[in-house]
Amino acid sequence: MVRRDEQLHISVPKPFRCPISMDVMRSPVSLSTGVTYDRSSIQHWLDSGHDTCPATMQILHSKDFVPNLNLRRLINLWAQSHGPFSPASSPTLSDHQLRGLVQYLAAENEKFNQNLFDSLSKMVNFAKSKDDNRRFLANFNGFVSAVVGVLNREGVEIEVLELVIRLLDLISSQNGVVEQLQQLIIKANRNCLSSIQLVLQSGGLSSKIESARVLDSIAIDADSKRLIAEKDGLLTVLNRLMSSETDQTLHGVVFSCLVSMSVTRSTKSELVRFGLVQIITETLSNRDVSASLAEKALKLLSKIATCAEGRSEISEEARCVAAVTERLMKGSMAATEDGVAVLWSVCCMLGDKRARECVRRSNGVAKILLVMQSGYGEGHFMRRMCGDMIKVLSVGLGIGLSYDTMTKHIMPC
Secondary structure, eight states: OOOGGGOOOOOOOGGGBOTTTOSBOSSEEEOTTSOEEEHHHHHHHHHTTOOBOTTTOOBOSOOOOEEOHHHHHHHHHHHHHTOOOOTTSOOOOOHHHHHHHHHHHHOOSTTTTTTHHHHHHHHHHHHHHOHHHHHHHHHSTTHHHHHHHHHHSSSOOHHHHHHHHHHHHHHTTSTTHHHHHIIIIIITTOSHHHHHHHHHHHSOHHHHHHHHHHHHHHOOSHHHHHHHHTSTTHHHHHHHHHHHOOOHHHHHHHHHHHHHHOOSHHHHHHHHHTTHHHHHHHHHHOTTSOHHHHHHHHHHHHHHTTSHHHHHHHHHOHHHHHHHHHTTTSSOHHHHHHHHHHHHIIIIISOOHHHHHHHHHTTHHHHHHHHHHSGGGOSHHHHHHHHHHHHHHSTTTTOOOOOOOOOOSSOOO
16 A cells, blocks of 8 residues: 555656646747746736746746647657656645655745745645645644745845745645644744735736635734734725726625725725725725625625715715615615615714605615514614614604614614
């Protein structure tokens, strides 16, 4: 029986392996730098927004590539002489190999950047293969700290930082990893958050999504949420992503990240100043956005509505109030409760007449009554908020209603 630490890669000539995936190339193509990659791997690299050659880090003056027919013939001859071979077979790493990679990442020497991209690429492809591989990496002694250590170094290329983020995102769901990441990235107060911020600014789309997910995953208590939010320039970067990018997946993870970070009045006020209410309004007004994205937008808006600046800005945006009213009972129970909380904050707590009129025009009275009569309004606080709104919205409409209007669960900031 073959031991685990003896399960090495198939003995494949090095020129036959793609420098990115480390698998045998099925369709080798060469860039202008002369380096050859498998077509699918390099195409994904270029489609992610990169303009460099992964192996040499040279700027590509042309992103065109040409088939390497000679190498393809050699690979086919090699495959025929070595029996059937499945390029899609799962990559493997032995204990011995991984120990060497961890030691390499943790080493402090002048040759640190040499072959770093290849080493991390190998780990990423191993982790992407299956959950058992991700569990193996997460439980390997010193692995997480060695990988995070790369984020803490200065002068590391953006392409390398992207691989580190991708690797951390892949293993973050494994038991105990999030707690380790929180300790290493936040509690140690090192350079890691700056590296993540750099990827959010300059990385490819997928890397930006993964970076926001990593930030969200480590914001697991009040202290970590506050420390992340207080990182100089980070809120600005996240806000710019919402304005400059249109990808719904990215917007969703950034919304989730901002929800986690919105624990202090100063953070919420800063988000309002950045124009986040307008961005959320556009999201909620767009009928083509996914239900998941709309719910995350409502959750963030309900956070912003707990500060005075947020309530004032929401009341100024008639389209925002209308969009929230329109989405009542069109999503999950949590989304409807967030919507009710937003409307209550401007109609009752702020007492804005324009907001009340906008809710009325959007058939809000009937919708709020329906919320109260349905399972959505079973919560004690939810029923009280609905009752408060029915009272203020029915003024002048000739509707006689009597509800207990004690609402002490939301305190003004």
